[in-house]
Amino acid sequence: MSLNVSNLTVHHGAICAVNQVSLAVPTGKLAAIIGSNGAGKTTLLRALSGLNKPTHGVVNWMGETITGTKPEKLVRLGISHVSEGKSVIPELTVKENLELGAIWRKDAKEMKESVDQVVSIFPRLGERISQRSDTLSGGERQMLAIGRAIMSKPKLLLLDEPSLGLAPLVVEQIFQTIRDLTTQMRLTVLLVEQNAMGALKIADLGIVLNLGKVVAVNHAQALIEDPAVRAAYLGY
Amino acid sequence: MQLLNTLLIGITAGSIYALMAIAFVLVWRSTRVVNFAQAGMALLSTYFGYEAVSRIGSFWVALPVAMIGGAIFAALVELILMRLLVKHASSGAIAGVAPIIATLGLLGVIRAVISMIWGGQDLRIVAPISNDGFTINGSTLVFSPLKLLILVVVVILLILLSILFQRTNLGLALRASAHAPEIARLSGVRVDAVRTLGWALAGAAGAVAGLFQTVNGNGTFSPDSIEFSLLLVSGFIAAVIGGLDSLLGAVLGGLFLGITISFVLMYVSSGLFFIAPFIVLLTVLFVRPQGIIGVKASRRA
Amino acid sequence: MLKKKHAHKEKKESTHLFLFILGGVLLYFLSGWVDELRVYQGASIAVYVIAISSIILLTGYSGQVSLGHGALMAVGAYAAAVLRIEYNLPIILCFVAAVLVAAIGGALLGAAAARLSGPYLAGTTLALAVGLPSLANQFTVLGGEQGLLFDVGFPPLALGEEFTQYKWFFWIAGLAALISLWTIRNLLNSAYGRAWKAGRANEVAAQLAGINTARSKVLAFTISAGIAGLAGALLAMTIGTVSPSAFPLALSFAVLTGAVLAGITTLGGVIVGAVVLVIIPEIADLIAHKLGSSESVITNLPGLIVSGLLILTVLFVPNGPVEQHRARKAKHEALLGSTH
Numbered sequence: 001m002s003l004n005v006s007n008l009t010v011h012h013g014a015i016c017a018v019n020q021v022s023l024a025v026p027t028g029k030l031a032a033i034i035g036s037n038g039a040g041k042t043t044l045l046r047a048l049s050g051l052n053k054p055t056h057g058v059v060n061w062m063g064e065t066i067t068g069t070k071p072e073k074l075v076r077l078g079i080s081h082v083s084e085g086k087s088v089i090p091e092l093t094v095k096e097n098l099e100l101g102a103i104w105r106k107d108a109k110e111m112k113e114s115v116d117q118v119v120s121i122f123p124r125l126g127e128r129i130s131q132r133s134d135t136l137s138g139g140e141r142q143m144l145a146i147g148r149a150i151m152s153k154p155k156l157l158l159l160d161e162p163s164l165g166l167a168p169l170v171v172e173q174i175f176q177t178i179r180d181l182t183t184q185m186r187l188t189v190l191l192v193e194q195n196a197m198g199a200l201k202i203a204d205l206g207i208v209l210n211l212g213k214v215v216a217v218n219h220a221q222a223l224i225e226d227p228a229v230r231a232a233y234l235g236y
Numbered sequence: 237m238q239l240l241n242t243l244l245i246g247i248t249a250g251s252i253y254a255l256m257a258i259a260f261v262l263v264w265r266s267t268r269v270v271n272f273a274q275a276g277m278a279l280l281s282t283y284f285g286y287e288a289v290s291r292i293g294s295f296w297v298a299l300p301v302a303m304i305g306g307a308i309f310a311a312l313v314e315l316i317l318m319r320l321l322v323k324h325a326s327s328g329a330i331a332g333v334a335p336i337i338a339t340l341g342l343l344g345v346i347r348a349v350i351s352m353i354w355g356g357q358d359l360r361i362v363a364p365i366s367n368d369g370f371t372i373n374g375s376t377l378v379f380s381p382l383k384l385l386i387l388v389v390v391v392i393l394l395i396l397l398s399i400l401f402q403r404t405n406l407g408l409a410l411r412a413s414a415h416a417p418e419i420a421r422l423s424g425v426r427v428d429a430v431r432t433l434g435w436a437l438a439g440a441a442g443a444v445a446g447l448f449q450t451v452n453g454n455g456t457f458s459p460d461s462i463e464f465s466l467l468l469v470s471g472f473i474a475a476v477i478g479g480l481d482s483l484l485g486a487v488l489g490g491l492f493l494g495i496t497i498s499f500v501l502m503y504v505s506s507g508l509f510f511i512a513p514f515i516v517l518l519t520v521l522f523v524r525p526q527g528i529i530g531v532k533a534s535r536r537a
Numbered sequence: 538m539l540k541k542k543h544a545h546k547e548k549k550e551s552t553h554l555f556l557f558i559l560g561g562v563l564l565y566f567l568s569g570w571v572d573e574l575r576v577y578q579g580a581s582i583a584v585y586v587i588a589i590s591s592i593i594l595l596t597g598y599s600g601q602v603s604l605g606h607g608a609l610m611a612v613g614a615y616a617a618a619v620l621r622i623e624y625n626l627p628i629i630l631c632f633v634a635a636v637l638v639a640a641i642g643g644a645l646l647g648a649a650a651a652r653l654s655g656p657y658l659a660g661t662t663l664a665l666a667v668g669l670p671s672l673a674n675q676f677t678v679l680g681g682e683q684g685l686l687f688d689v690g691f692p693p694l695a696l697g698e699e700f701t702q703y704k705w706f707f708w709i710a711g712l713a714a715l716i717s718l719w720t721i722r723n724l725l726n727s728a729y730g731r732a733w734k735a736g737r738a739n740e741v742a743a744q745l746a747g748i749n750t751a752r753s754k755v756l757a758f759t760i761s762a763g764i765a766g767l768a769g770a771l772l773a774m775t776i777g778t779v780s781p782s783a784f785p786l787a788l789s790f791a792v793l794t795g796a797v798l799a800g801i802t803t804l805g806g807v808i809v810g811a812v813v814l815v816i817i818p819e820i821a822d823l824i825a826h827k828l829g830s831s832e833s834v835i836t837n838l839p840g841l842i843v844s845g846l847l848i849l850t851v852l853f854v855p856n857g858p859v860e861q862h863r864a865r866k867a868k869h870e871a872l873l874g875s876t877h
């Protein structure tokens with residue numbers, strides 16, 4: 001198990017957004033986290049990447065306890081977080097957004113290689129490399145956000161609703177890319193999604209969150225077939 | 237001839253305002269604070285420069301000494317005062333005004349400490365070259381070799397600054413932290429350290445503005461010199477004209493302000509010296525509330 | 538039920554009035570006991586009380602910052618002095634005029650200010666504070682750098698031979714302070730006061746609740762400026778002249794400092810702020826002499842203390858000592874309540 005979370009609790013003031021969550025994701029696996037609005041998915045990811053401070057619990061990453069570690073440090077340990085909404089900086093160009101992802105490595109040659117690698121994954125970004133990123137379409141921005149995360153050569157990728165606001169065809173494309181990246185780069189991935197069906201289809205395991213608690217964990221395929229999950233989250 | 241003369245004087249003064257405006261913008265971008273102590277810090281740096289001149293005798297040593305001194309002081313202010321401020325005074329009725337009040341307090345402390353150390357009297361820094369106007373076709377201009385030199389140095393500094401911001405990783409980190417601190421952190425940027433760096437750069441820019449404002453005037457300065465109040469106001473106005481968030485805007489705002497004031501003093505009345513910046517500011521705020529460089533963020537934010 | 542509530546409110550109002558009158562009587566006797574210097578300081582305190590309360594109304598209640606109240610004080614002072622010299626108006630009318638003229642200036646500034654906020658407003662008013670006093674040099678009627686004499690005249694003979702000039706200053710300023718505080722208190726408790734508070738807490742919500750926040754802000758600026766104008770005229774009275782140098786940037790800062798020390802939202806704290814501003818030079822003097830410091834340290838220690846105090850207050854008692862105390866007491870009581 002590369003990621004181990006036990007009894008994690010996170011508060012926003014008086015609101016308990018994540019309540020005693022325990023989960024484990026093996027190396028190289030893609031875990032989908034689904035749940036209704038306000039279930040605490042975003043908060044959970046933010047706690048894992050160090051943006052929110054947990055009140056209780058332990059996060060263990062590759063044998064090391066990382067609870068409460070700052071995000072800028074966690075990046076160096078291989079944890080990359082693509083936050084909710086299109087997580088790009090509109091004032092910077094596409095290239096600069098990508099370079100930002102590798103900025104802490106301070107190696108110009110490696111940075112250039114990584115840019116080339118991302119461009120080979122998302123050729124559309126290559127065509128727009130020196131445009132300001134606020135000129136990109138929603139789908140392109142999401143590619144850029146994921147690209148930026150890949151630039152830091154992560155081992156654990158935290159993705160928060162990459163399908164948000166995208167056309168069905170683009171969603172399918174993004175999901176496929178995420179699946180391919182997981183396999184090719186041997187990434188461990190936590191994928192938070194409202195599009196439960198799409199996410200579970202590409203995932204190895206699924207985690208259902210409700211009101212801050214884990215209510216189901218299983219193989220993704222098993223969850224798809226679970227009648228309760230179907231009724232609550234898949235809509236049929 | 238007089239037209240050209242007025243224009244050149246305006247550009248020189250404007251380039252000094254531009255440096256000051258850059259200091260405001262750098263601080264605003266890194267901590268979302270308008271630093272009303274900026275002129276006090278520039279004044280302190282000018283005293284550092286004065287010490288260097290009186291020991292070593294060269295203006296060209298004094299300039300970097302003042303810059304480094306100003307940068308270190310500004311960094312310390314960020315590290316100590318600003319971080320405490322974020323920790324203690326970020327809620328309640330005071331939150332909106334706390335940074336304004338804290339930096340004003342700092343201005344007072346700096347002035348008082350300077351007066352205690354160096355006394356209240358005028359000190360003098362001798363300009364590196366002559367401030368006597370050029371003579372063209374028998375008529376003497378106000379524009380002088382010194383003013384030309386100031387202009388050249390400011391332009392060089394601006395080029396260096398833009399290289400830093402546009403061409404280096406550090407510049408990328410500075411820009412990313414300014415626009416989206418959270419994404420910057422998720423990308424591994426140590427945003428806290430970058431903030432301190434932003435203040436340090438501002439301190440250095442303010443130091444140059446302080447030294448040049450002094451030698452471009454009559455060469456004297458004191459803790460209470462009105463020149464520095466004017467520098468504070470003009471720098472702020474130039475930054476606001478430029479939109480407060482844009483370095484290019486700060487430069488254009490400084491030049492615009494310098495030239496406008498120069499023309500007002502020459503063609504309307506020289507008695508408007510102190511009130512002219514205020515009138516320019518009000519006009520700009522009414523005509524183009526978003527600044528010359530169109531930024532989306534409103535002034536009500 | 539409704540009637541009862543109304544009666545209760547009226548009772549509260551009259552208690553306030555009673556308190557203010559009691560305060561006046563106390564001050565009256567006090568001024569008879571202490572020496573001349575104290576009386577003069579008392580007058581200064583009264584002036585600061587008025588100036589600080591104008592800031593508290595503006596910043597603490599309507600949420601607008603002004604670094605330019607020194608300039609508005611200058612406007613009031615010049616208005617009073619010009620009318621006194623040119624038309625020999627009775628002194629009371631001069632003060633009324635100071636209020637009105639400064640209020641008009643404040644209304645103009647407030648109209649601009651309503652479009653600005655936070656640091657923009659602070660910077661704009663700062664530019665005014667730097668620029669406006671120097672404008673006096675432009676008009677001969679304003680007396681240039683020397684300024685104008687402002688003489689309120691001798692105390693009426695009816696008050697007796699013993700009645701000194703300083704005591705007369707103190708009486709005028711003290712009365713003005715009581716009237717100002719009483720007016721502000723009532724304003725803050727009125728619908729206007731609630732509108733200001735609502736606008737400060739959440740402008741959008743206030744607008745949705747049907748409050749014209751822009752107009753309410755301009756009104757706050759106008760009233761605050763009028764009060765500042767009164768403070769300016771009274772300040773000129775105690776100095777005896779009106780000149781640009783009497784209204785430096787430092788005055789604007791001092792008044793703001795006083796307001797922060799008082800607690801920016803607590804009108805009751807004004808006296809604390811004003812007293813601190815007036816006695817700090819004395820304390821500083823004491824300290825400096827004890828330490829046997831040099832001349833330059835002695836002259837600048839008050840400035841250092843005031844500014845240092847300003848920073849420390851913002852950092853550690855951001856809402857003022859009075860409010861802090863109240864909050865702590867409330868918390869304490871809540872704790873006690875929960876244990877029962």
Ligand SMILES: Nc1ncnc2c1ncn2[C@@H]1O[C@H](COP(=O)(O)OP(=O)(O)OP(=O)(O)O)[C@@H](O)[C@H]1O
Nearest residue numbers: 012015017035036037038039040041042043044194
């Ligand atoms: N910054 C915050 N301050 C206060 N409460 C918050 C904050 N962020 C989230 N919450 C609350 O915490 C709970 C969980 O929110 P969270 O954003 O984690 O949900 P989510 O599962 O990501 O929802 P969605 O699918 O809508 O994105 C919600 O009740 C939300 O209102």
Ligand SMILES: [Mg+2]
Nearest residue numbers: 041042043084
């Ligand atoms: Mg979410």
